[in-house]
Amino acid sequence: MIWTKQRGRANLLLPVAVTLAVSVMAAMYWGRGEPTTAQRLAETEAAKRPLLVIAEHRTARLQALYQLQPQLEAQLGIRLKIVEYPAPPQDYFTKLVTELRAGNAPDVFTVPRDLQVDDLAAAGYLADLTTDAQQWPGYAQLPELVKTLTRASFNEHVYVIPSIVAVEQLYYRHDLLTDAGISTAQPQNWQELLERSREIKQKMAQYPLLIPAGLTWGMGSYTEGLRYLLASFQHYQLLNGQNQYVLDNNAVRRSFGFYQTLIEEQLMPVQPLLNPEPWVIPKYEMFPKGQLLITTCGSWCPVFDWGPGSRNPIPDVANAVRTWKFPSADGGKPFALASVVYAWGVNAKSRQQPLARQLVLALGENDVALAYAKQLGNVPARLDAAEHPAFAALGNLMADHALLKDARALRTTVGSNAMMAGVAQASEAVLTGRADGERAQQMLYDYVVNVLGSAQVETAGLAAAGQPDKGHNDD
Known part of the structure; x- marks a missing residue:
């Protein structure tokens, strides 16, 4: 007998369900049998x-x-x-x-x-x-x-x-650049990368390049952004022989200046980088749609950012997206981080x-x-x-x-979080037009000195004369 009212049906079927569950559990237990002596010993030893x-x-x-x-x-x-x-x-x-x-x-x-x-x-x-x-x-x-x-x-x-x-490099839309008749040859230096970016903007009317920056990107403003630019200088190191941060250097000023050029010429999207999750729009939406053609990224990106299981997968990603090493700033060879x-x-x-x-x-x-x-x-x-x-x-x-x-890397020391926070703040100022490359360098220097103390930062240049470049440890 099955009752037509839902409440009565549930009450009637509950004992049946319990009985079946108990029967299944009993069958599983007796089907498995008692553990053997060897099994018991193994479990005890484990x-x-x-x-x-x-x-x-x-x-x-x-x-x-x-x-x-x-x-x-x-x-x-x-x-x-x-x-x-x-x-x-x-x-x-x-x-x-x-x-x-x-x-x-x-x-x-x-x-x-x-x-x-x-x-x-x-x-x-x-x-x-x-x-x-x-x-x-x-x-x-x-x-x-x-x-x-x-x-x-x-x-x-x-x-x-x-x-x-x-392993971190520049990732670019090989399929779309090829279709647009734009060279996909490895850029050898910053100037070639800028010229390629300008050509993309002119022919495709899209943003060419993303190098992360800004406050909301957090440590990524350094690890996925400024770090690439600083490593472009053959002889620059972020630390000196006394284990101090070297921020009074021409390489730092020129790196922030590169951001300044990208922003002034509208070669890089800015507004998405001011959002709470700044990576979402450029990397997960614009790049798959072809609205952004080149971005810094790592070996994980074709899997998680644009692969078959990603938010906006790029068809045939292994061929559609390819890599360039990051170009040199001073005549050296392009490199991977x-x-x-x-x-x-x-x-x-x-x-x-x-x-x-x-x-x-x-x-x-x-x-x-x-x-x-x-x-x-x-x-x-x-x-x-x-x-x-x-x-x-x-x-x-x-x-x-x-x-x-x-591959290359830039070594850091104690206080790396303060250094990266300073990069985020200084690059945000460039994004919003509040600072040029020289001013951004000064902001980074001041922030790190204020947080870590002057003993943690090389002071030969900026602190002594307020100048961004004294020729020390230069390219």
Whole structure:
């Protein structure tokens, strides 16, 4: 009998549903049978293994770690407890630092970018891995640049074990430029990039180029923006021999001046960069629609920004979007940038120090790096990854991996957050027309001195005479 009224129907069917559920559970239990003595012993032995807590975040990274978990546990004789942290990198880092300060952070975790290593190491949160790294066979397989980025600038000790690297270049719409009859040859210098941009604007009536800037882009105004321009100078380094920030330099002034040219000639979109999430419109909407033709980006972008699973996928993205190295400012060769991303560190207060150190070394092996790289659109940190049987599965990323030997980076030191905040403020002033390149340089210098103190900043030029260029450490 089935009642026609919904309430009566639900009341009648509830006992039936419960009975069926109980029957299914019983069938599953009796079908499985009692655990054997061997199974019980195995479970008991597994429970006796030391427990290590590891923090991870973002779906792609979590998928990779869960996939690798049985292998890592068996290899090291441990149990891994994976703690899922918030997904956005800044939220992840904020939670991590909060727990490190409180003394209850995981045994092992990642540092999102190499420029955050110095601050964490100086605060005493990271275990010193120098001896571990030097005795690890994988260390010899790291490019010298990658080795440098694993060390704290203030003492040259190793504090993280790298697994994957982001390779960053200019990404451009090869399909649309070709259709418009515009050269897709590699620009060799800033002038060629500007001339190409002007031609795009004239022939296509679209914005040619995006180099991120402004307050709301945050640290990306440096990492995805000014860093490219500063690295364009062959002999410029952001730090001097005394580990001070070098901001009174012609390279800094000229870099902000490049922004000024892009904005004055309307070669770069400005209004989207003043929005709360400034990357959304230019990178996720304008670039796929062909309203923006060139942008700085990294090896992850064809996967997450424009790939099949992205917000606005670009058809046949591997052929439609191609890369140029970033052109030189002073007669050098075009280059790719490299960033050590999500390198593994050990909590200095971990009670499982020996095992935690073994774990981060295991996470630096090529099979682990390849699993992460494929999920995230990055490349393995080690050069010998190219000899691994799974390397071919990276597809187009293999070409990015080949760039590691000659890639560039700018090293930072303690206070990198203040330096990047200064870049965001100064570049915002250029975006809004409140400052030219010279004034923006002065704003950056003043901000960093005010926050970090004059001892942290080289003062030979701007502080002494109020001039943007005294010829020191110049191009």
